[in-house]
Amino acid sequence: MFGITAYGAYIPRTRLSKAAIADANDWFDPSLRGLAKGERSVCNWDEDTITMAVEAGQDCLSVLDAGSVNTLYLASTTLPFLDRQNSVVVSQALNLGDSLRTMDVAASQRAGTSALISMLESGAGGSGNALLVASEHRRSKCGSRAEMLWGDGAAALGVGAEHVIAEYLGSETYVTDFVDHYRGEDSTLDYEWEERWIRDEGYMKSVPHAVSRLLEKAGVSAADIAHFVLASDQAKTPAAVAKKMGISAEALVDNHIGSVGVSGVAHPILLLTAALEKATAGDLILVTGFGQGTDAVLFRATDKIKNKQPKTGFAGALSRRREDANYNRFLSFNNLVEREVGKRGEMDKQSYLAAMYRRKDLLTGFVGGKCRSCGTIQIPKENYCVNPECGELDSQDDYPMSAVQGRVKTWTADRLTFDWNPPAYFGMVEFEGGGRLMMDFTEVEPGSIDTGVPVSMHFRIRQFDNQRGFRKYFWKATPVQQ
Amino acid sequence: MASGIKDKVAILGMGCSKFGERWDASPADLMVEAFEEGLADAGIDKNQIQMAWFGAGIDAFNVGSSAMPLSIALRLPNIPATKVENMCATGTEAFRGAVYAVASGACDIALALGVEKLKDVGYGGLPQRTRGVENDMYWPNLSAPGAFAQLASGYRAKHGVDKADLKRAMAHISVKSHANGAKNPKAHLQREITEEQAINAPYIAEPIGLFDCCGVSDGAACAIVTTPEIAKRLGKADLVSVKALQLAVSNGEEAGFKTWDGSHIKTTRIAAQRAYDEAGIRKPREEISMTEVHDCFSITELVTMEDLQLSDEGQAVRDVLNGDFDADGRIPCQIDGGLKCFGHPIGASGMRMIYENYLQFQGRAGDRQLKDPRLALNHNLGGFPHQNICSISIIGRYE
Numbered sequence: 095m096f097g098i099t100a101y102g103a104y105i106p107r108t109r110l111s112k113a114a115i116a117d118a119n120d121w122f123d124p125s126l127r128g129l130a131k132g133e134r135s136v137c138n139w140d141e142d143t144i145t146m147a148v149e150a151g152q153d154c155l156s157v158l159d160a161g162s163v164n165t166l167y168l169a170s171t172t173l174p175f176l177d178r179q180n181s182v183v184v185s186q187a188l189n190l191g192d193s194l195r196t197m198d199v200a201a202s203q204r205a206g207t208s209a210l211i212s213m214l215e216s217g218a219g220g221s222g223n224a225l226l227v228a229s230e231h232r233r234s235k236c237g238s239r240a241e242m243l244w245g246d247g248a249a250a251l252g253v254g255a256e257h258v259i260a261e262y263l264g265s266e267t268y269v270t271d272f273v274d275h276y277r278g279e280d281s282t283l284d285y286e287w288e289e290r291w292i293r294d295e296g297y298m299k300s301v302p303h304a305v306s307r308l309l310e311k312a313g314v315s316a317a318d319i320a321h322f323v324l325a326s327d328q329a330k331t332p333a334a335v336a337k338k339m340g341i342s343a344e345a346l347v348d349n350h351i352g353s354v355g356v357s358g359v360a361h362p363i364l365l366l367t368a369a370l371e372k373a374t375a376g377d378l379i380l381v382t383g384f385g386q387g388t389d390a391v392l393f394r395a396t397d398k399i400k401n402k403q404p405k406t407g408f409a410g411a412l413s414r415r416r417e418d419a420n421y422n423r424f425l426s427f428n429n430l431v432e433r434e435v436g437k438r439g440e441m442d443k444q445s446y447l448a449a450m451y452r453r454k455d456l457l458t459g460f461v462g463g464k465c466r467s468c469g470t471i472q473i474p475k476e477n478y479c480v481n482p483e484c485g486e487l488d489s490q491d492d493y494p495m496s497a498v499q500g501r502v503k504t505w506t507a508d509r510l511t512f513d514w515n516p517p518a519y520f521g522m523v524e525f526e527g528g529g530r531l532m533m534d535f536t537e538v539e540p541g542s543i544d545t546g547v548p549v550s551m552h553f554r555i556r557q558f559d560n561q562r563g564f565r566k567y568f569w570k571a572t573p574v575q576q
Numbered sequence: 577m578a579s580g581i582k583d584k585v586a587i588l589g590m591g592c593s594k595f596g597e598r599w600d601a602s603p604a605d606l607m608v609e610a611f612e613e614g615l616a617d618a619g620i621d622k623n624q625i626q627m628a629w630f631g632a633g634i635d636a637f638n639v640g641s642s643a644m645p646l647s648i649a650l651r652l653p654n655i656p657a658t659k660v661e662n663m664c665a666t667g668t669e670a671f672r673g674a675v676y677a678v679a680s681g682a683c684d685i686a687l688a689l690g691v692e693k694l695k696d697v698g699y700g701g702l703p704q705r706t707r708g709v710e711n712d713m714y715w716p717n718l719s720a721p722g723a724f725a726q727l728a729s730g731y732r733a734k735h736g737v738d739k740a741d742l743k744r745a746m747a748h749i750s751v752k753s754h755a756n757g758a759k760n761p762k763a764h765l766q767r768e769i770t771e772e773q774a775i776n777a778p779y780i781a782e783p784i785g786l787f788d789c790c791g792v793s794d795g796a797a798c799a800i801v802t803t804p805e806i807a808k809r810l811g812k813a814d815l816v817s818v819k820a821l822q823l824a825v826s827n828g829e830e831a832g833f834k835t836w837d838g839s840h841i842k843t844t845r846i847a848a849q850r851a852y853d854e855a856g857i858r859k860p861r862e863e864i865s866m867t868e869v870h871d872c873f874s875i876t877e878l879v880t881m882e883d884l885q886l887s888d889e890g891q892a893v894r895d896v897l898n899g900d901f902d903a904d905g906r907i908p909c910q911i912d913g914g915l916k917c918f919g920h921p922i923g924a925s926g927m928r929m930i931y932e933n934y935l936q937f938q939g940r941a942g943d944r945q946l947k948d949p950r951l952a953l954n955h956n957l958g959g960f961p962h963q964n965i966c967s968i969s970i971i972g973r974y975e
Contacts, residue, residue: 436699437697437698437699438699438704441706442706443712446709449709449713450713453713453714470833472832472833473832474714476828480828480833482827482833503838504727504730504838506721506722506725506728506781506782507779508718508719508722508780509779510719510780510781511704511716511718511719511722511781512704512717513717517782518716518717520718520722522726522831522962530831530833530834532715532716532960532962533714544729545732557712566713568713568714
């Protein structure tokens with residue numbers, strides 16, 4: 095049996111109130127008010143496609159042995175680097191070792207489903223598991239419909255032959271150069287065509303083409319589909335497509351437009367994680383991906399599905415939220431306004447690539463050292479053991495600490511230093527089992543930090559070097575209760 | 577066993593510029609201002625100085641590297657001059673170099689001068705600067721208040737002190753230093769404040785508020801040192817000598833091992849004990865007449881009282897609120913206003929502390945003159961609570 099072996103989800107905690115978007119923009123476009131229901135997920139300033147991919151990947155690895163992963167595909171149209179393999183950054187942050195196939199899959203809203211089909215059809219994983227992570231940090235114009243309906247998020251799937259929770263039954267792709275929107279090589283934002291045309295000539299024709307071929311091939315009746323994933327920012331279109339194909343309305347997986355927003359390439363995979371969370375053994379799950387045609391993939395849930403709930407999952411990620419009604423902050427985080435950063439923010443942030451490479455185990459993998467002589471755990475790993483009673487030279491073995499919980503030892507909220515979202519919270523974290531580090535905190539609610547508060551580690555953007563188009567990553571601490 | 581520095585070197589002359597926002601003064605102007613005072617006080621000719629040590633803390637925004645800026649500004653006669661830098665402890669480092677040179681017999685008269693020009697950067701607080709290529713990749717962007725504010729969290733956790741009580745003690749420290757600074761014409765900040773002002777000021781880095789922070793100032797200070805014998809020969813009376821000069825530098829243990837509790841400065845405890853031993857001080861609380869400590873932030877001064885053994889552990893809040901370190905308390909602290917109000921031009925601060933000792937011992941401290949001081953302890957701290965450089969000098973009457 096071959097198919098999905100695990101899944102994980104990540105939705106940024108910040109949820110921007112859509113009323114705030116309408117309040118700021120309906121002077122220009124009153125129709126936005128009608129879309130202003132609920133909230134949407136928003137990346138924090140220190141989150142991007144890579145960091146969300148790491149979070150989703152970690153969630154998936156909570157039920158999948160990292161040592162079994164021999165392939166990592168990262169699907170996105172918002173990859174931070176055009177030339178630097180983004181999936182390699184993710185693989186190293188997930189400590190997947192140096193012997194695996196990695197690839198970035200991009201350039202279409204169905205990049206996630208296409209990558210998934212490629213993995214399933216090639217038998218990627220072999221005796222181990224292949225990991226697919228789909229992640230999207232969506233960019234849209236200020237005051238646009240897209241801004242109102244889209245969100246940020248990521249999801250991960252394990253694919254393999256052992257402990258399969260959803261058996262792969264087949265796939266089909268209908269290909270047509272249907273340009274509902276596009277983004278050229280010099281643009282950061284999409285250009286879109288008319289919504290009604292996209293519905294009538296796009297979704298309503300393209301999806302049934304692919305799905306009908308697949309169902310026929312698999313010998314499955316549309317009425318038997320228990321979970322149908324069709325990601326769309328058109329609220330009523332998925333239901334219309336389902337009805338046209340004879341898929342029951344109950345099977346339709348909610349697009350969560352009013353709670354997450356449509357997260358681009360990540361969305362079909364994210365909705366699939368929502369379906370997997372609810373599926374019971376025997377359920378047929380149909381996943382589609384729409385973009386220059388349609389991908390359609392069919393799975394059947396196995397009896398192992400109930401025992402493979404990840405640590406957070408879709409429901410967990412959805413409920414872990416922080417309301418935000420500050421539209422200006424959202425604009426600022428997405429570089430949609432030219433913002434005063436103060437002179438402290440002007441400091442040069444050159445990235446010294448040779449030094450970064452030398453320190454990549456610490457910076458990307460959060461790998462510390464454990465002394466062979468005295469057992470002391472320390473981070474960073476240095477030449478001499480930090481234990482004054484020991485002090486051995488070259489005695490430390492690699493000790494990955496990204497999954498180790500810590501506790502706040504000392505802390506502050508700094509309003510003097512530069513931060514994209516002041517105050518800057520940081521302090522000393524003491525890790526379970528040993529080791530301590532002065533580090534940044536992120537996702538801190540005022541009043542939630544004090545000495546002794548447990549924290550978990552999260553891969554985040556440390557700094558932007560806007561002068562040279564680079565960004566640096568490192569790990570930050572977040573209160574566990576949040 | 578080394579015999580230590582006690583009474584081997586005397587101060588021949590000292591000078592200190594006015595500290596403050598010296599918009600119209602260049603680093604050279606500040607150096608000359610301090611130097612001319614020191615030279616006149618020493619009563620010697622510039623050409624009698626044989627070696628020089630130059631302290632400047634922040635390269636990028638000050639005078640640049642090397643000792644050339646000193647030699648050029650003062651037109652020194654091509655004598656050996658060395659620049660030293662040890663973060664905020666830089667001033668005492670320059671002094672240490674000059675004192676050791678004299679003590680070793682390498683020269684008879686040496687100059688130590690520290691200068692910092694902080695107000696050319698265009699914003700308040702210490703300049704944002706690189707911490708080194710590798711450190712910048714993972715250290716938080718911790719500002720100085722952000723680093724020292726954490727002492728408060730560590731102290732509260734260790735001693736179970738209520739937030740408001742600690743803040744009140746911190747306010748008391750600042751109110752006291754402002755009162756002292758108001759009597760010092762060279763001080764950057766010469767205005768008294770109230771406890772309410774200090775407590776209610778906006779946070780810079782929780783729980784450090786505006787009035788918990790020291791002044792960020794331009795300034796220079798210098799010392800001309802020689803042996804007591806030469807000083808006497810040159811006609812110097814009321815000699816002031818060096819009793820101890822100690823330095824303790826973190827090795828990463830506080831930051832990386834499990835022992836440090838975040839409530840105190842480990843290096844201060846080490847350097848203080850070494851300094852007491854070097855000076856032959858057995859009972860610091862009875863023998864020390866005054867202290868100038870590195871009150872970059874009020875919380876630093878508070879924990880330093882314990883680290884110097886002047887308060888029992890966990891009792892600094894009580895002692896501070898009791899007025900023990902006020903101008904009329906049992907051991908006056910920052911009688912010149914301290915970093916808090918005299919100001920903190922990094923490279924000059926350690927020397928400025930010694931300058932105040934020197935004035936006090938010579939009875940030249942004006943309105944803030946203490947009654948018959950015998951021994952002064954100066955505490956000059958560079959870095960952060962979790963990794964730092966602590967320099968301690970003990971200065972006293974040469975008896």
